[in-house]
Amino acid sequence: MRVSEAMTRDVRVAGPDQSIRDAARMMADINAxxxxxxxxxxxxxxxxxxxxxxxxxxxxxxxxxxxxxVMTADVRYCFDDDDVESVARSMGDNQVKRLPVVNRDKRLVGIISLGDLATRHGADAAGKAEAGIARPSR
Structure with a gap:
């Protein structure tokens, strides 16, 4: 299964010059x-x-x-045509619960989360990623 089949496409995006208040309100609006x-x-x-x-x-x-x-500028991301299993492993290895998804032109096209993996690909992929995320940081 490809990431494009599991990701969330409707993504709200903050601008770097917006206030953190605006960003917090957007997060509250979408419960993220x-x-x-x-x-x-x-x-x-x-x-x-x-x-x-x-x-x-x-x-x-x-x-x-x-x-x-306050944002993190060093962004880890995946491509929409990546394999879900490899992205799940990457999420676990890098201890992240969500990854932005870009196309090959590096344009944002979605976001993939552990929830997306669990509901669209099965608990096994999400569980493997969560196991990596839950391990103690170095």
């Missing part, structure tokens, strides 16, 4: 803890609820701080 960050039709980062808590609030940044100031 992560948003891809895009600029000029390119994926430039990811922002998580943890980024907002640890990189913003804990460091005294206010709600008007920019997404670019």
């Amino acid at each position: 803890g992560v948003l891809p960050v895009g600029e000029n039709d390119r994926l430039v980062g990811m922002i998580t609820d943890r980024d907002i808590a640890i990189r913003a609030v804990a460091q005294g940044k206010g709600p008007d701080a920019k997404v670019r100031d």
Whole structure:
């Protein structure tokens, strides 16, 4: 099975110059803890609820701080034509629960999560990824 068959296509994207308040509101609207960050039709980062808590609030940044100031710029991603099993292994190896999905032109086309793997590919792939994610960090 290809990632394109399991991913979520309707993805909300934050802009790097938006406030973290706006990003948090978007996360609340879609009941998610992560948003891809895009600029000029390119994926430039990811922002998580943890980024907002640890990189913003804990460091005294206010709600008007920019997404670019707290996002993770080193983004791991997968391609829409990748095999789901290899992506699940990669998620476990890299201890991530979600990956943005890009096409071969590196345009954002979706996001894949452990939930997507479990509901569309079966618990086995999601379980293997979760086992890798749950291991202690180095």
